[in-house]
Amino acid sequence: MQIAFRSRNVNIGSGQRERMEERLSHLAKFLGGIEKAEICLYEEKNPRIAEREVCEVAMYGHGHVVRAKGAGFEIMEAFDRVVEKLEHRLEKLKGKLLGRTQPHHRADVAKAASNGNGHRGPVKTKTFRIESMTPSEAILHMELLSHSFYFFTNEDTGSPAVVYERSDGTIGLIDSEVSV
Numbered sequence: 157m158q159i160a161f162r163s164r165n166v167n168i169g170s171g172q173r174e175r176m177e178e179r180l181s182h183l184a185k186f187l188g189g190i191e192k193a194e195i196c197l198y199e200e201k202n203p204r205i206a207e208r209e210v211c212e213v214a215m216y217g218h219g220h221v222v223r224a225k226g227a228g229f230e231i232m233e234a235f236d237r238v239v240e241k242l243e244h245r246l247e248k249l250k251g252k253l254l255g256r257t258q259p260h261h262r263a264d265v266a267k268a269a270s271n272g273n274g275h276r277g278p279v280k281t282k283t284f285r286i287e288s289m290t291p292s293e294a295i296l297h298m299e300l301l302s303h304s305f306y307f308f309t310n311e312d313t314g315s316p317a318v319v320y321e322r323s324d325g326t327i328g329l330i331d332s333e334v335s336v
Contacts, residue, residue, distance in 0.1 A: 190217035
């Protein structure tokens, strides 16, 4: 497996690098076919954030991308948190792949779903009228409702759209393109 490191304002020693490579190669054994991994390490500059050291890992294989992000007081603590998340996500992906390809595993997946432990589905369903408005009006509605996103029909394009609050505090817009 190829492992690429990227870091901003973080120095990692060769011992830490070797430990990270070893842990990720161990994770690749959970699900064969993992071809490459990217590790991004950086330090948050905001003094209000206590756990400033951040680690993001993306693993690529089987046509899937598995990502996780973790933070900690030290870079290895953040990396350990990411590894825990990746273990869980890789096991879940492996279960889905087995259920899809091997018929005797489908019964196990169906049993787990009926117990509430398997596939996630909608817990609550809402129906509402989608209003036509500009993105700036949608941002205002989102802020008034204290939601992290707002679904609306974009008056400029006439298609469904979503405004959402990004993790860095800025606002994003997802505008759909209706195909005929």
